[in-house]
Amino acid sequence: MSSFRAAAIQMRSGVDPQRNAADLARYVAEAVAKGAVYVQTPEMTGALQRDRKALASVLKAENDDVIVRTASELAAKHGIHLHIGSTAIARDDGKIANRAFLFGPDGNILTRYDKIHMFDVDLDNGESWRESAVYAPGADTVVIDLPFARLGFAICYDVRFPQLFRAQALAGASVITAPAAFTRQTGEAHWHVLQRARAIENGAFMVSAAQGGVHEDGRETYGHSMIVAPWGEILAEADHAEPAVIVADIDPALSAAARSKVPNLKNARPFGLVVENDGQSERHSVAS
Template sequence: MRVAVCQLNSRDDRAHNLAVARDLLERAAAGGAEFAVLPEYVDFLGRAADAPKPEPVDGEFAAFFSTAARELGLWVHAGSFHETGPDAERTYNTSLLFGPDGERAATYRKIHLYDVEIVGRVSYQESRIVAPGETTVVADVGGVPTGLSICYDLRFPELYRQLAIAGARILVVPAAFMLHTGRDHWEVLLRARAIENQCYVLAAGQIGDHEPGRTCFGRSMIVDPWGTVIAQAADTVGVTFADLDLERLETIRTEVPSLANRRLINGS
């Protein structure tokens, strides 16, 4: 399977963000990709007060990427967007997956919310404006079981283990990883999730500056089940390709059967 991760610099102009995303998907399709992944909050990254009205999963955002998937004959993971939430104060941070027929194949709502206090760097409480999802999702992408996650989920290995146990061979991580944590943690965590779950990891990130005073790390990458980075984006908006060798994945799982050798400890 040939795959592509698309790296964006989404800002506060929703129409422009979607136009760039469409262009990158066209480049992915032209490069022979069967599956393309966009980053977290492809619709909008800016001041909360300027955010567009959140939408349902069958709204304009979904229609835009459904059309793109159908017209390009491509599996499209539309990163994430601001979905209408459970109450007036909170949205969901939601990923939508579309098949080449344009049909929505899966919906995933971010489970782990970015509530952090890094002195002198970041003070952010995602849970103030976003409601957590509650359900893990493994979807069939062209016959390959694919586990879904979003950004901060990456720090919670138990989520990815559940996805692997449920059959995932690919793990998808759309993200807007911040610069100061990304340069030390991003690649390490992605490679760890690939190694411990013996899966390919497709990680599409936001890159560059965003209002208000936020800089994302970028370095979108594709990691194989051995933990080797087989493709990595430059520090710019663009598309990065790799060919997934699913036979090699099964060989790794046979030769180093860590998933099969897993033992329950104290009932967990």
């Protein structure tokens, strides 16, 4: 594995996939001009649309999706690995996937990942989200070997489930990812600490492209796309909510070095959980 330059594209996707595809092409060209060979986009690159009927009206199967087609063309044109953080895809069973794609330098799809954890929350500012009412959750996390690193996939809310990233790290991933469309409220409270925590506890680089700003559908996202080193340093950040392209050089050897300094992946042990209640004890097994 060798050093490489990664880019995270911060977008403000609207409701029209065609316009978002045009923005994608412009931002990818900027990332390539900055030397990036791996380029990542945010969650819901293709469209941010809260209205279910309106989303359904632009929804396409994978083979007909404009973002999938555009990304394939851009990866081949620039000879890069292009990671679409996610876009909404119509599944064969009539449901919708929040799906990430990785395209190789020949334009072919190398792998896919469907978001596992659904953002079903009621925030204290009045926002309410029920992703499970729209999207079908995925069942498997994914890691893939690239010429320069083993890469792990996640999307947005997945970042709050450390066991997913631990599984990727134990499988040898030196770069983990969580492209997102974090709300402004949750982003202000938790975005930075979650990004750094996932990097530190797994001794891995964390690359997370984000949506930012006030979108056409009325939602507001936090932005602050980040690239974090295994020791927790922020290597690059779009420290605002405006569209931007950030880049950083990644040396996978630094992941191995961090894991040798703090070998928590090796030192983890199985343990039980004992629940004491009115003089009675119940013991449960817990995965390490």
